[in-house]
Amino acid sequence: MFIAHRNLLFTVAYEMLGSAADAEDVLQETWLRWSGVDLGTVRDQRAYLVRITTRQALSRLRTLGRRKESYVGSWLPEPLLTTPDVAEDVELADSVSMAMLLVLETLAPTERAVFVLREVFDLGYDEIAEAVEKTPAAVRQIAHRARAHVAARRPRGVVSPTETRDALDAFQRAADTGDLQCLLDILAPDVVFLGDGGGIKQAVPRPVVGADKVARLLAAGLGRIAAMGSMQPVQVNGYPALILQLDGTIDTVVTVRVDNGLITGLYAVRNPEKLSHMQQETPLRR
Numbered sequence: 096m097f098i099a100h101r102n103l104l105f106t107v108a109y110e111m112l113g114s115a116a117d118a119e120d121v122l123q124e125t126w127l128r129w130s131g132v133d134l135g136t137v138r139d140q141r142a143y144l145v146r147i148t149t150r151q152a153l154s155r156l157r158t159l160g161r162r163k164e165s166y167v168g169s170w171l172p173e174p175l176l177t178t179p180d181v182a183e184d185v186e187l188a189d190s191v192s193m194a195m196l197l198v199l200e201t202l203a204p205t206e207r208a209v210f211v212l213r214e215v216f217d218l219g220y221d222e223i224a225e226a227v228e229k230t231p232a233a234v235r236q237i238a239h240r241a242r243a244h245v246a247a248r249r250p251r252g253v254v255s256p257t258e259t260r261d262a263l264d265a266f267q268r269a270a271d272t273g274d275l276q277c278l279l280d281i282l283a284p285d286v287v288f289l290g291d292g293g294g295i296k297q298a299v300p301r302p303v304v305g306a307d308k309v310a311r312l313l314a315a316g317l318g319r320i321a322a323m324g325s326m327q328p329v330q331v332n333g334y335p336a337l338i339l340q341l342d343g344t345i346d347t348v349v350t351v352r353v354d355n356g357l358i359t360g361l362y363a364v365r366n367p368e369k370l371s372h373m374q375q376e377t378p379l380r381r
Contacts (some may be wrong), residue, residue, distance in 0.1 A: 096136075096140045096141075096144070097126055097129050097144065098240050098290045100141055100144050100145075100337055101122065102378045102380040103141075103145075103216075103380040103381065104113045104122055104125060104145065104148045104211065105110050105119070105230075105379070106143055106187075106191070106379045106380055106381065107145060107148050107149065107152065107211065107212070107216065108122060108148055108151070108152045108155075109122040109160055109175070109379070110190060110191060110196070110199070110211045110280060111149070111152040111153070111156055111192070111199075111207055111208055111211055112152055112155060112156055112159060113172035113173065113196045113199070113200060114159065114172070114173045114369075115175055115371075115377065116173065116368075116371075117155050117159060118250045119353075120155065120232065120327075120370045121148060121151045121152050121155055121338065122148070124146065124151045124321075125147045125148045125151055128147050128151075129144060129147060135343060141334040141353065142218075142222050145212070145216070145218070145220075145222075145224040146225055147225040149208055149212065149227065149324050150226065150227075152208070153204055153205070153208055153227065156204040156207065156208075157204055160204070166293065166297070166359075167292070167293060167294030168290070168291065168292055168293070168296075168298055168300045168301070169290060169291050169292065169298070169299070169300075169301065169302060170200075170291060171193070171197070171289060171290045171291035171362050171364050171369075172193055172196040172197065172200075172332075173275075173369040173372060174193065174332060174336070174350065174369065174370070174372070174373060175191070175332055175372045175373075175377040175379070176329060176330065176331060176372065176374070176375065176376050176377060177330050177331065177332060177333050177376060177377060177378075177379060178192075178330075178376045178377070178378050178379075180240060180332065180378075181328055181330070181332075181333040181378075181379050182256055182287040182333050182334070183223075184381065185234065185253060186215070186335045186381075187215070187253075187254075187333065187343065187379060187381050188256075188332075188333025188334060189253050189333070190211075190214070190215040191332045191333050191379060192254075192332050192333060192334050192350075192352075192354035193278065193332055193334075193350040193352070193360075194249070194250055194350075194360055195249060195250075196256075196332070197352075197360070197362075198245055198248045198249050199211070199245070199246060201244065202241055202244060202245070205229070205237060206237055206240065206241040206244070207241070208223075208226070208227050209223055209227060209234055209237045209238050209241055210238065210241035210245060210381075213238050214242070214350075215381065216381055217272055219308055220234050220235055220238070223238075227260060227286075229378065230327055236345075238379055250352055250353070250354050250359075251354050251355065254334075254352075254353045254354075256334055256335055258353050258356060259335045259353050260328070260335040261337070261339055261356075262281055262351055262353050262356070262357070263328065263335050263349075263359050265277065265280070265281040265350060266278070266281060266334075266349075266351070266358070266361075267326055267328075267337060267339070269281070269313070270313070270326065271326075273314055275310055275311070275314050278309075278310040278313055278314060279307070279310050280363075281357060281358055282306040282309055282310060282357065282358050283302065283306065283355075283357040283358060284305070284306050285303050285306075285359065286304070286305065286306050286309050286314075286358055286360070286361060287303070287304050287359070287360050287361070288302065288303040288304075288309045288312065288361045288362075288363070289302055289360070289361070289362050289363070290336070290362075290365065291362075291363070291364045291365060291366050291369065292365045292366055293365075293366030293367075293368060293369065295365075295367060296346075296366060297365075298365050298366075304323050309361065313361075314334070323341055324339055324340050324341040324342075324346060325339070325340050326338070326339050326340075327340065329349060329373075331350055331373075332350065333379075334350065334367045336348060336349060336350045336351075337349040338373065345370050345374075346365065347363050347364065348359070348363070348364045348366045348370065348373060349362070349363050350362045351362075
């Protein structure tokens with residue numbers, strides 16, 4: 096039964112943590128607890144497994160919060176090379192997109208768990224209450240608060256893969272030609288660029304805000320990189336993205352947030368510890 100629901104449980108943990116490595120650890124802990132359960136006492140095995148996973152992820156999320164406080168530079172979620180069926184499930188793709196995971200980062204741990212279980216996995220309030228050890232009434236209030244918080248910060252409407260691909264195509268053309276105007280045309284005035292090197296690889300130490308600053312930074316850096324490496328389109332977290340390869344090794348994963356056809360968020364993950372799940376596709380399930 097654990098194996099049958101493994102991809103679902105991984106998705107729950109990953110959406111709560113934004114880290115595939117930590118999600119894998121949570122699954123290991125879930126399996127250890129599951130193997131000691133008297134199955135005769137379990138009415139709904141799927142719900143029971145989700146409950147164990149949620150509790151383990153919540154515990155891990157609080158530890159992760161402390162780790163992020165000492166993280167060097169900006170912290171970005173760990174990118175996943177995803178299977179084509181993730182992109183076909185529009186709601187799932189939206190929920191695991193880098194843009195949404197960054198919005199979920201702004202929620203308190205219990206709010207994040209409640210939002211994910213309710214909005215993504217459509218669990219009932221009673222089930223969620225057992226998972227987060229709150230009353231159903233308290234869970235309803237938390238869900239309402241989390242929904243409002245996310246609605247104020249998420250991209251306006253579900254972004255189509257085509258919009259994202261168009262933005263990335265323009266971005267790649269600008270990178271290939273070094274044409275500053277080409278970049279400015281696709282960047283929103285208040286675009287935010289985040290780079291995650293984890294203190295291992297060079298990356299911008301803090302967010303860069305504004306189309307002019309971001310375009311100049313990219314024009315300077317990407318010209319050099321394009322001459323030494325190659326950019327390839329891939330599916331990351333259910334949406335089109337770019338990987339930059341140097342000497343046959345993945346150096347950077349570039350993802351974007353698109354609002355009204357313009358790039359409002361540009362995210363570059365360079366920390367090699369976060370790129371291990373880019374070697375093969377990760378199946379995600381609801």
